[in-house]
Amino acid sequence: MSLVPLNEALSEEEFGGKAVHLGAALRAHLPVPPGFALSVGLVERVSAGEPGAVAQVRGLLDRVGPSVAVRSSAVGEDSANASFAGQHLTALAVRTQDGLIDAVKQVWASGRSEAALAYRRKLGKEGTPRVAVVVQHLVASECAGVLFTCDPLTGADERVIEASWGLGEAVVAGLVTPDRYRISREGLILERAAGEKDLEIQPLPSGGTREVAVAPERVNTLCLNEQRLQELHALATRCENHFGRKQDLEWAFAGPQLFLLQRRAVTRVG
Template structure:
């Protein structure tokens, strides 16, 4: 097969520039990548490509030949998602630890279908969005994280100008899904630690040797221990400051991961209240 169909179907993530085709999540990751921020590489599937895969009109298998088998994270990037007015946080499906071409195709179909879940439809109605969803998809290299979580550059409840960080062991999904009580850190806008509250982080999701995600019990001495030391907090502060320059605003909702001491930006969206 020639490279032209592959280019049309699998756009390198840093080339996803049109929000009307690739959705807000992909476009913001692309902007961060082009600016040199530490975003894992991958591909974007426009909403028309994802629809064709779901309808059986496009076979992804030949397009994935020559690519690493994974593990991949297959995430939603619906048109209108991760915008200033609608985050869709927790509404659409993400599939983690996807290995092999067949599994990628199946994950794309599942993510596409999540746009039609009752909760997603109700969210669209609540925010006055087009009731006919257009679901683009991000195919991103998985990070085997030791620690992960979320960072807000403005307190999402009080609106205070401070950095609020929640983190836990392993993959960040245990934080965003509420499976654990994460550590919570408050930093001043210039990165000074204001408060630290350790959580009860008794389980972790981790990548296994086969590239798939498995739940593990956290060692007792780590359940209540800090998972972010001062050096990691400083790295997160610098990442948030770098996002100010890339996106031209100071309000960010960031998902991050540390593999050892290496920090990755997994997702960035504006802070919303819905």
């Protein structure tokens, strides 16, 4: 089958590393938003405009929506030795069936961009990129960011968290200077440093996203309180217990709920 719920994505050759990692997290009862994995073959058929493949994917919006995130899950992406973070397009707040098809085509094409091909060459990866896709319910987050279960630069055995207002793309894309937090393995908060969070990315009701100026009083206000830091620490511990040390997580808070959006191994230490 070329289209499966995320928790049934088992083959990296068919569905790529990101989908398989998210599927494993769902099977471990971690708080991953629901979604579907589109195989390499299905994505290629959609990109070629095959009517049957297009019809199969168009129906996903009713099953996952009303607003979805469309992300690449290329074969070899987010492995223990490489992360393609930032190399492939991500489409956020997709709200129409035609928009979903366009997003899948754009993600497929982004795997063939000069930047992505250059990164593949740097890693010594040969052959044509094989891009699968993840379609997930979009979490309209109040704050979001990344969490490393070890310091990705020094290798120190502590949690490092970067956080900002709105959708996590503001952190991932480097649009703001995020808050930075350090937590010991035992859960002791070692550092809280406010960033310069002068904009946030918000989903639009009509689809897509916009950059919005943050109110001056919130620019340097920490976006994570004690309770949320401890919830992130607990999530990091659960991920490490299940998948091993040195995890790189993307997360989001929407109301009281913490979501795990992506999980991969830390690929740069020291």
